[in-house]
Amino acid sequence: MRKTLHLVVFFMLLSGCLYSQTTKSSKARQFHERALRxxxxxxxxxxxxxxxxxxxxxxxFIESWLxxxxxxxxxxxxxxxxxxxxxxxxxxxxxxxxxYYILANLLFDQGEYEESLIxxxxxxxxxxxxxxxxxxxxxxxxxxxxxxxALRNPVPFNPINLGEDVNTSGYEFVNHISADxxxxxxxxxxxxxxxxxxxxxxxxxxxxxxxxxxxxxxxxINTERDEGAMTVSPDGQYLFYSGCNSPEGFGSCxxxxxxxxxxGWGEPVNxxxxxxxxxxxxxxxxxxDGKTLYFVSNRPGGHGSSDxxxxxxxxxxxxxxxxxxxxxxxxxxxxxxxxIHPDGVTLYFSSKGHTGMGQGDLFYSRLDGGxxxxxxxxxxxxxxxxxxxxxxxxxxGEYAYYSSAKKGGYGLQDIYRFELPQSxxxxxxxxLKGIVYDSITGSRLDARVTLLDPQTGDTLVSSNSxxxxxxxxxxxxxxxxxxxxxxxxxxxxxxxxxxxAENNDYIDPYRKDIPLKKIKDGEKIIxxxxxxxxxxxxxxxxxxxxxxxxxxLMTNNPGIRIQIGGHTDNTGSExxxxxxxxxxxxxxxxxxxxxxxxxxxxxxxxxxxxxxVAENETEEGKALNRRTEMVVTQVH
Numbered sequence: 329m330r331k332t333l334h335l336v337v338f339f340m341l342l343s344g345c346l347y348s349q350t351t352k353s354s355k356a357r358q359f360h361e362r363a364l365r366x367x368x369x370x371x372x373x374x375x376x377x378x379x380x381x382x383x384x385x386x387x388x389f390i391e392s393w394l395x396x397x398x399x400x401x402x403x404x405x406x407x408x409x410x411x412x413x414x415x416x417x418x419x420x421x422x423x424x425x426x427x428y429y430i431l432a433n434l435l436f437d438q439g440e441y442e443e444s445l446i447x448x449x450x451x452x453x454x455x456x457x458x459x460x461x462x463x464x465x466x467x468x469x470x471x472x473x474x475x476x477x478a479l480r481n482p483v484p485f486n487p488i489n490l491g492e493d494v495n496t497s498g499y500e501f502v503n504h505i506s507a508d509x510x511x512x513x514x515x516x517x518x519x520x521x522x523x524x525x526x527x528x529x530x531x532x533x534x535x536x537x538x539x540x541x542x543x544x545x546x547x548x549i550n551t552e553r554d555e556g557a558m559t560v561s562p563d564g565q566y567l568f569y570s571g572c573n574s575p576e577g578f579g580s581c582x583x584x585x586x587x588x589x590x591x592g593w594g595e596p597v598n599x600x601x602x603x604x605x606x607x608x609x610x611x612x613x614x615x616x617d618g619k620t621l622y623f624v625s626n627r628p629g630g631h632g633s634s635d636x637x638x639x640x641x642x643x644x645x646x647x648x649x650x651x652x653x654x655x656x657x658x659x660x661x662x663x664x665x666x667x668i669h670p671d672g673v674t675l676y677f678s679s680k681g682h683t684g685m686g687q688g689d690l691f692y693s694r695l696d697g698g699x700x701x702x703x704x705x706x707x708x709x710x711x712x713x714x715x716x717x718x719x720x721x722x723x724x725g726e727y728a729y730y731s732s733a734k735k736g737g738y739g740l741q742d743i744y745r746f747e748l749p750q751s752x753x754x755x756x757x758x759x760l761k762g763i764v765y766d767s768i769t770g771s772r773l774d775a776r777v778t779l780l781d782p783q784t785g786d787t788l789v790s791s792n793s794x795x796x797x798x799x800x801x802x803x804x805x806x807x808x809x810x811x812x813x814x815x816x817x818x819x820x821x822x823x824x825x826x827x828x829a830e831n832n833d834y835i836d837p838y839r840k841d842i843p844l845k846k847i848k849d850g851e852k853i854i855x856x857x858x859x860x861x862x863x864x865x866x867x868x869x870x871x872x873x874x875x876x877x878x879x880x881l882m883t884n885n886p887g888i889r890i891q892i893g894g895h896t897d898n899t900g901s902e903x904x905x906x907x908x909x910x911x912x913x914x915x916x917x918x919x920x921x922x923x924x925x926x927x928x929x930x931x932x933x934x935x936x937x938x939x940x941v942a943e944n945e946t947e948e949g950k951a952l953n954r955r956t957e958m959v960v961t962q963v964h
Contacts (some may be wrong), residue, residue, distance in 0.1 A: 329723055330616070338423060346803060350388065350389055350390040350391060350419075350420070350423065350858065351382075351385075351386045351388070351389040351391075351449070352386075353379075353385045353386040353389070355382075355385040356382045356383075356385035356386040356392070356537055357382075357388050359378045359379070359381040359382035359385065359391065360378070360379065360382040360391060360392050360395070360628075362378045363375045363376075363377075363378035363379045363382060363392065363395060364395070365505060367395060367398075368376060368392075371421065372399050372402060372403055373484065375395070375399055375949055376396065376399055376400075377397050379392045379396045379399070380396075383396070384444065388419050389721060390416045390419050390420055390423050392426060392439040393412050393413070393415045393416035393419070393569060394412070394413070394416050394474050395811055396408075396409075396412040397409045397410075397412030397413040397416065397430070400412060400730050401430075401434065406434055406437060406438050407438070407661060407819040408435050409434055410431060410435060410438070413427050413430060413431040413434070414431065415583040417431065425451065425454045425456075425682040426451070426454070428447045428448075428450045428451035429447070429448070429451040429454075429457075429461060429465065431447050432444045432445075432446075432447035432451060432465075433468070434467070435447065436468050436471075436472060436498060439475075439524075441448055441472040441473075441475050441476050441655060441711070442470070442472075442476060442601075444472055445469060445473075446471070446474050448465055448468065448469050448472075451465065452465060459634065465836070467683075470683055471683050471684070474683045474684070474705070475685055475708075478685060478695040478705070478707060478708040478711075479708055481660065481707075482707070482708050482709055483706070483707035483708065483709075483710060483749040484747070484749060485709050485710050485746055486746060486747065487730075487732070487734070487744040487745065487746040488537050488744060488746065489537075489737060489738070489742055489743075489744055490512075490537055490539055490729075490742070490743045490744065491537065491538065491539070491819055492738055492747060493531065493538075493539055493540060493542050494512070494514065494531055494539050494542060494742075494743055495737060495738040495739055495743060496516065496518065496739050497518075497519070497520070497739040497740070498517055498518040498519050498520075498739050498740060498741075499515075499516065499517040499518075499519075499656050499731075499739065499740050499741040500514050500515070500516050500731060500739070500741055500743045501514060501515040501516075501556070501718055501731045501741065501743075502514050502559075502718055502719075502720055502729045502730060502731050502743045503515055503528070503557070503558045503559060503718075503720070504558065504560045504720060505720055505722050505729060506564060507562050507563070507564065507723050507759050507801055507803050508759070508761075508801075508837075509533060509723070509724075510532060510533050510719060511530050511531070511532060511533070511952075512530060512531050512533070512539055512729070512743075513528065513529070513530045513545070513558060514528075514529055514530070514743060515527070515528055515529075515555075515556050515557070515558060516528075517794075519740065525552065525553060525554045525555075526554045526555055526556045527544060527545075527550045527555065528544070528549055528550055528555055528558050528569070529542055529543065529544055529545060530542070530543065530545055533542075536603050537745055545593070546592070548586070548593070548594075548596060549567065549586060549593050549596060551571075552574070553571065553572060553573055553574060554571075554572045555569055555570070555571050555572075556569065556570050556572070556610070557569060557570040557610045557611040557612065558570075558612075559612050559613050559614055560614075561614045561616075561618070561791075562614070562615075562616040562670045562723075562801070562802075562803040563589045563616075563618065563791035563792075563801045563802060563803070564588060564794075564801055565587065565791060565794060566585055566586070566587055566588065566614065566794060567585065567586045567587075567588070567593055567596075568583060568584070568585050568612040568614055568621065568832075569583070569584055569586075569596075569612065570582070570583055570584070570609065570610035570611065570612065571584050571596070573891050574598075575780050576598065577598065577604070578598070578601055578604040578605060578609050579604060579605055579606045579608055580607070580608050581608050581610050582598055582599070582604040582609055582611060583598075583599045583603055583604055583609050583610070583612055583621075583623060584596040584597060584598055584599065585597055585599060587795075588794055588796075589795065589796055590794045590795060590796015590797045591796055595699065599647055600646075600647065600898070602639070602646070602647050602648070602649060602650075602668075602746055602861045603621075603623075603639055603647050603650060605625070605627045607625060607626050607627045607628075607833075608625060608626045608627075608634075609623055609624070609625045609627075610623065610624050611623055611624040611664060611665055611666060613666045613667050613668045614651050614668075615668045615670075615672055616670040616802075616803040616804075617672055617787070617788065617789050617790065618640075618641075618755075618789060618790040618791050619640050619641040619790065620638060620639075620640050620668070621638070621639050621640070621641070621647070622636060622637070622638055622653075622666040622668050622675070623637055623639075623650075623666070624636055624637070624649070624663065624664050624665070624666065625637050627909040629652065630652060630658060631652070631655055631658040631659060631660055632658060632659050632660045632661045632662055632663065632681060633661060633662045633677070634662045634663060634664060634668045635652055635653065635658040635663055636652075636653040636655070636657055636658060636663050636677060637650040637651065637652055637653065638650060638651050638652075639651075640651055644662040644721075653700070654700060656693065656699070656700040656701075656702065656703070657675070657677070657693060657700055657703065658681075659679060659680075659681025659682060660681055660839050661679070661680040661681035662679070662680045662681070663677055663679045663680075663681065663689070664677070664678045664679075664688070664717055665677055665678040665717045665718045665719065667719060667720050667721065669721055669723075669725070669754040669755075669757075670723050670754075670757050671725075671754045671755035671756075671757050671805050672695070672805070672906075673694050673695040673696075673754075673755065674692055674694050674721075674754035674755065675692065675693050675694070675695075675700070676690065676691070676692045676694075676719050676720075676721060676728075677690075677691055677692075677693075677703075678690055678691070678716060678717045678718070679691055679703070679718070682705070683705070684705055684711055685705075685708050685712055685713060686711060686712050686713040686714050686715065686716070687713070687714060687715035687747075688715040688716055688717055689705055689706070689711040689716055690706045690710060690711055690716045690719050690730070691704060691705055691706065691707075692704055692752055693705065701728065704751070704752070706719075706749070707749060707752075710714070710746070710749075711818065714732075714733065716730065716732070717731070718730060718731045721748065721754060723757050723759065723788055723803055724756070724757070725748065725749065725753040725754040725756060725757070726744050726747055726748070726753075726790065727746065727747055727748065728745070728747075728748045729743060729745050730743070730746070731743055731744075732745060733743055741839060755805050756801050756805065757804060757805050758804060758805075758837050758838065759801055759803045759804065759837045759838070760779075760801070760802045760812075760826065760837065760838040760839075760840060761799070761800065761801040761802070761837060761838070761839060761840075762799070762805060762839055762840045762841040762842060763793070763797065763798040763799050763800070763842070764777065764793040764798045764800060764814060764841075764844060765798055765839050765841070765842070765844070766843070766844060766846070767843035767844060767845045767846075768845075768846070771821075772793075772794075772796070772797050772798025772799075772895055773793065773798050773816055773844060774792060774793055774794070774795040774798070774816070775792070775793050775814050775815060775816035775819070775842070776790065776791075776792055776794070776814065776815050776816065777790070777791055777793055777800045777802060777812070777813075777814045777842070778790040778791075778812070778813045778814070778815075779802055779804060779810040779811070779812055779813075779826065780810065780811045780812075780813060780873040781810075781811070781870075782809060782810070782811040782825070782857060782869075782870040782872070782873050782874075783869040783870055783872060783873075784872065784873075785872045785873040785876045788804070788810065789802050789803065790799070792850055793814075800842075804826070806837065809825065809826065809827050809870075810825070810826040811824075811825060811826075811857045811870070811873040811874060812824040812825070812826050812840070813874075813877050814844065815877070815880075816840045817884070818842055818846060818847060819844040819845060819846055819847060820845045820846075820847055820853050820881070820958075820960070821844075821853070821877055821881055822842050822843070822844055822845075822853065823853075823854075823855060823856040823857050823877065824840065824856050824857075824876055825856055825857055826838065826840075847885060847888060847960060847963060848960065848963060849960060849961070849962060850959070850960065851959070851960045852957050852958060852960065853880065853892075853957070853958055854955050854956070854957055855871035855874055855916075855955075855956045855957065855958055856955075857870065857871060857873060857874035858871045858875070858916065858956040859871050860912055860915075863908070864954070865908065865911035865912045865914070865915050866915070867915050867916070875916070875919050875920075876924075877922060878916075878920065878958065879923045879924070879925060882920065882925045882929065882930075883924075883925075887963060887964050888929070888960055888962065889928075889929045889930070889931075889960070889961045889962040890929070890930055890931075890958050890959060890961060891930075891931045891932065891933060891958070891959045891961050892913045892916045892917050892920075892930065892931070892932040892933075892956065892957070892958060893909075893913055893932070893933055893934075893939075893957040893958070893959060894908075894909030894910060894911075894912040894914075894932070894933070894934045894935065894956060895909055895935050895936070895937070895939060895940075895953060895955045895956070895957065896909050896936055896937050896953065897937055897940075897944050897949075897950035897951075897954050898937040898944045898950075898953075899950065902936060902937070905936035905937045906934050906935075906936035908934070908936075909934030909935055909936050910932075910933065910934025911934070912934070912956065913933060913934050913956065914930035914932050914934075916932065916956060917930055917931070917932040931961070937953065939960065940953045941953060941955070943958075947951040
């Protein structure tokens with residue numbers, strides 16, 4: 329146990345004659361001297377016996393009250409320590425001013441925040457405050473004000489235990505919930521039986537909070553060593569986790585990734601020496617953009633004992649040098665458990681350094697213009713005096729799942745679900761899913777599926793369809809439009825426009841199966857994301873993403889030649905439509921040439937309304953007929 333620094337110094341002085349200032353009783357002095365000897369020998373029971381005798385001889389003997397307070401504090405009897413210090417101060421408040429600071433800290437630790445502020449305020453005027461004391465005082469005053477307000481204004485909170493199929497007598501730590509909310513992944517550590525290392529499990533949703541068919545995720549992910557802090561990419565194709573004490577590892581715990589083979593998880597691969605160091609890396613969370621990984625490390629260069637770091641997967645397939653999430657997120661204490669929501673901007677995490685309710689609290693922050701907003705505490709009673717670490721939020725932002733050792737559970741740590749307070753909810757997201765297949769054979773294909781900003785061409789979300797069954801899933805925020813592109817070597821790309829209405833939600837996702845056509849003579853595709861102003865041949869900004877992909881196709885396949893065909897509906901005269909379609913096809917041709925495609929590889933032609941693909945009697949049919957096509961004219 330650690331003696332209070334003020335009193336250690338103070339009672340060293342008392343070994344001289346200073347104690348005589350507050351008592352005239354020789355008996356009290358004798359008992360107090362014996363108490364000090366016992367105290368210095370850490371014989372606290374005997375020391376308390378002697379201070380009791382001293383105070384019986386003189387109830388106003390301040391030094392014995394202070395010594396009693398220190399001993400009670402060391403023994404963990406905080407209330408008796410508080411009573412002793414209060415008595416000493418009531419006898420003579422100026423005798424030992426640091427007693428105000430010691431008393432305030434004890435009251436703070438007991439949750440007596442309002443009363444602790446009284447004594448912190450009194451001590452703050454003391455001219456001999458050391459810097460370390462001043463820093464702690466200021467932090468505790470801020471924290472006390474926060475906790476008083478939080479306790480007076482609790483957030484709605486009704487946690488529901490996920491039940492005995494998920495939770496056991498051991499520890500369960502929540503890790504991931506799938507994009508369709510059908511599968512829950514978690515870590516389990518038992519304290520009895522043969523297997524006491526950490527293992528991954530998953531269960532299937534069977535309505536509300538009922539999870540069934542809970543089973544071990546199996547080899548090659550689970551081993552005889554500890555595996556923990558797992559996350560699955562939102563598209564379900566990659567599993568990231570922390571593996572510890574591996575012979576081929578770089579540090580105590582390293583980050584690994586395994587791919588979904590369509591028939592289970594493949595062999596895990598270490599993320600390498602750029603991401604992993606000789607220190608500790610753990611608790612990964614992968615963004616829905618398909619390239620950004622958040623994790624925790626105690627590597628040098630951080631702000632505290634553990635920080636949140638960020639790395640991205642570059643186009644060349646290598647991870648970039650991790651960057652610290654910055655001092656808005658990270659503090660001089662521990663940050664842990666990052667979870668980046670699929671909206672791509674809301675980060676949930678645990679912190680011991682930001683102002684909170686206990687040992688570690690749950691917070692959220694949002695990316696705004698590339699900068700993190702000031703972290704917000706999820707509030708009481710979500711956060712308590714205990715250590716809250718792990719939290720995930722489903723894609724719709726309705727429910728959060730967290731692990732807690734609260735009373736009434738099945739074991740030492742259980743998984744619970746609760747509805748998030750409105751202020752802490754992420755942005756709404758939906759998802760797009762389907763399969764990619766060969767348009768002729770129907771065979772399932774591994775292909776790159778990308779959602780882009782149609783105006784800038786920037787990649788917003790990207791994923792590979794599953795190599796086994798061709799399935800893909802992309803999570804996407806509501807309320808904006810996307811350019812969809814799917815590409816695979818040896819095939820023409822596929823494009824579509826995704827318009828996500830504001831009221832579209834998770835319950836009504838999009839489904840789009842993607843047929844890919846092999847590159848061969850005569851094969852053609854509709855360029856779904858080429859747009860012109862009405863009665864104009866000027867390309868609109870939303871065409872940029874599609875045009876860039878067309879350039880990429882020509883660059884990656886130097887042996888093909890193509891024709892750009894322009895088509896209109898039947899509105900207007902035949903001559904007008906022929907001229908407009910010719911000019912529109914010419915605009916695409918001009919863009920390609922300007923981007924470096926050789927002139928002899930591209931031609932263009934306007935077909936007017938002569939080759940319709942739908943009836944012109946409806947607006948929907950006319951919209952389909954107004955299109956730009958690309959035809960492969962030669963492959964060599």
